[in-house]
Amino acid sequence: MTITGEMLIGASAHRGGQGGFRAVDPATGEALDPVFSGGGAAEVERACALAWAAFDAFRETGLEQRAAFLETVAQNILDIGDGLIVRAMAETGLPRARLEGERGRTVGQLRLFAQVVREGSWLEARIDPAMPARTPLPRADIRQRHIPLGPVAVFGASNFPLAFSVAGGDTASAFAAGCPVVVKGHGAHPGTSELVGRAIRAAVASCGLPEGVFSLLFGTGNEIGTALVADPRIKAVGFTGSRRGGLALMEVASRRPEPIPVYAEMSSINPVFLMPTALASRAEALGKGFVASLTMGAGQFCTNPGILLGIEGPDLDRFVAAAVEALGASSASTMLTPGIHAAFDAGVARLAGSGAVTTLARGMACSGPNQAQAAFFTTTADAFLADTELQEEVFGAASLLIRCGDVAAMKAVAETLEGQLTATVQMDAEDKAAVAALIPTLERKAGRILANGWPTGVEVCHAMVHGGPFPATSDARSTSVGTLAIRRFLRPVCYQDIPAELLPEAVRDGNPLGLWRRIDGTLGQD
Ligand SMILES: NC(=O)C1=CN([C@@H]2O[C@H](COP(=O)(O)OP(=O)(O)OC[C@H]3O[C@@H](n4cnc5c(N)ncnc54)[C@H](OP(=O)(O)O)[C@@H]3O)[C@@H](O)[C@H]2O)C=CC1
Ligand SMILES: O=C(O)CCC(=O)C(=O)O
Structure with missing residues (x-):
């Protein structure tokens, strides 16, 4: 796969108007080809408009289709082959074995989220049937499921060019929840980012999803990241990086007319x-x-x-x-x-x-x-x-x-x-x-x-918590690794006395998705 230095905005590849930059091999100080173009407000506008346009269709994709999409992304990343590892080595100075391991973790994480999507308990479907004869007041028919928040901005991390970057845990969990993703790639490994971005984009196309499900932007300086977090169509942010960067993005998010959650993993000294x-x-x-x-x-x-x-x-x-x-x-x-x-x-x-x-x-x-x-x-x-x-x-x-x-x-x-x-x-x-x-x-x-272990090396599994009180993260109620990470990008919606034919499948009578649901307080598969 060729690295062109373009940004990937929906189905199109695009050269931005901002200054160009090249990746640097930290082991030699040598600048690597090609020149990448940086984007600005215009590219953010285009990517967010596409993401918003894709949201309603993407969030209602069937569980099987969304799971297959995650698996296709994983396979496409593997299919890039050794070129991905070689480029990541040159851009990060990290050794081959570490990057091969990280690729395995990235692919495994996408596949794990595919299983989570299929299993469906993340929808947390609940049904409290109507009690028309209850006194002194009858109870309405009340049902609940979780829906995705909307398009998510993901900031690729410098230190994990694969597992915490373009197709890393934030992206995998946002896709699993049904959120389109706009990634701001880290300037330290743009070639690796483009390769993975192209793998995701090919999966979007081959799975028949709307093009706005994924975009990848680049930009040096803080302008593009700030514009992305400020865009009204972005509804949540995933970030791994410095305390200063995380705090700056939290500030941007909280000053919006509609503030949004920022899930920033920032600073920890791990006693x-x-x-x-x-x-x-x-x-x-x-x-x-x-x-x-x-x-x-x-x-x-x-x-x-x-x-x-x-x-x-x-x-x-x-x-x-x-x-x-x-x-x-x-x-x-x-x-x-x-x-x-x-x-x-x-x-x-x-x-x-x-x-x-x-x-x-x-x-x-x-x-x-x-x-x-x-x-x-x-x-x-x-x-x-x-x-x-x-x-x-x-x-x-x-x-x-x-x-x-x-x-x-x-x-x-x-x-x-x-x-x-x-x-x-x-x-x-x-x-x-x-x-x-x-x-x-x-x-x-x-x-x-x-x-009796050492803290480095986080297992990607169901019980993992990679989070913690500030400043480890901006929101101690969440994790950025493991399947619970999906919760960050979901919110509950309640349906009261909504006619049966208008209800989403997750909370319909007869349980067409075969979910585990809480019916009148009891968990079951009815
Ligand atoms: N605790 C952790 O997990 C990690 C901590 N770090 C710490 O971060 C330091 C710098 O490394 P780096 O990984 O580049 O982390 P940064 O926090 O500096 O940058 C991460 C990403 O956020 C963007 N960003 C940062 N600040 C802003 C801002 N004010 N407004 C908009 N976007 C912003 C950056 O864009 P741009 O590059 O364009 O500014 C980059 O894409 C390290 O020396 C280390 O101390 C790094 C990695 C992991
Ligand atoms: O130790 C790990 O595997 C993950 C560490 C991490 O999340 C990070 O350094 O940003």
Whole structure:
């Protein structure tokens, strides 16, 4: 498949009037062909008009047709072949194995949402039959199903060029809900984005769907993203990126005459609690495991273990010694973009320059452009509690160990943390009581609590929560990974005394879709 540098607006490919830009191979600094054109207000207008025109037809597609569409997108992405991986490697500096794995996750995610669509419980059909003889007042016939919100704006993430980008979790869940999608592709990997965009567009055509179900826009600067979120036909936003970017888009969304929900996944430092018995029994293994999680993908995961908490003493010292050794032997890795690399270096310099922080180790020296050396720091619980800046995420392989006096001090630090995507406890059986005391705090702080694992690597499944209180996300009631992500793009509609022939199939008598429905409060397939 050829990469042309055009935007994909419905069925047409389009060169925008804004300045052109090229992707950069972060490993070499070389600009890659072709030149991509950036769009502006005119392209947003066209894509949103098409998305709106497609909405009513797309949202009433049969469950089977919509599921088949998701499966066709998945197959089309696979059919691009190795060219997709090669282009993504050049645009991101990420290694082949990681990108092949990410492609598998992306395709698997689309197929999982196809199963969800077919199964239909996301419609949450409910029927409270009329009770004409009820006294003192009769009850009307009241039925409910969920419908999609409308066209969704999706911002591709820099750090997952496939799984959180053009056909990533936000797009898959919005399509599953029945929402047309307008993607603002990330400028760091436009070629990868175009290839995947063309795969989606081909699926739209071959599945007989209206062209406005999908568009892909590019643009440097904030103009196009702002215009997209402000467009009255956009009804929700999916975003993964910086706290500043997420907050800016939330502001745009809330100032609209009709404010809309923004589901932004932004900033998380993912605390790891090293409980005393676990440290005593396996400090060295924990030190190595921590460094493997920290340095994976140059640390460019929002689930990266950015702080650790442990109790002062010889066991913690053994952990530190093992981590220092492993981190010192870790090679410098290419980061995704010069901007992300510069932000990492600035964040590391900020920590290294803090009077309250000691540098424990740095990774191996850099040997090419945009490479980052992993960094491991330590401070005390008191210093951490006194300086809120120490909580700021450093995106990349940098982590801060907080030395605590006892388990109570660990809990005190946990209480001051901002919202998190994850919280991890490393525990043995003897730590159970202390962990039980910590869990209520962790539940209030994080979307996912893990024991004896590492937070990087999110399973795409039904029970996953990749979310959490602000600033991990803008809406703690949601997840951006896993099948529950579909809920973000749905809303309930109630039908009261609507004639049978006008009711949607999901709530008709006789259950023509064979759904699980709640009838007068009881779940069943009647
Ligand atoms: N926690 C996480 O999951 C992640 C955090 N990050 C953090 O983000 C930093 C920058 O990386 P990046 O991935 O580019 O994230 P950004 O938040 O800077 O950008 C993400 C997307 O949002 C758009 N955008 C950002 N700000 C605005 C705005 N004010 N108005 C309109 N659109 C906007 C960008 O468009 P444009 O490029 O045109 O500005 C881009 O398409 C990293 O250094 C890191 O700190 C990055 C990835 C994941
Ligand atoms: O750890 C993962 O698999 C997902 C991380 C993520 O969502 C992110 O870095 O944006």
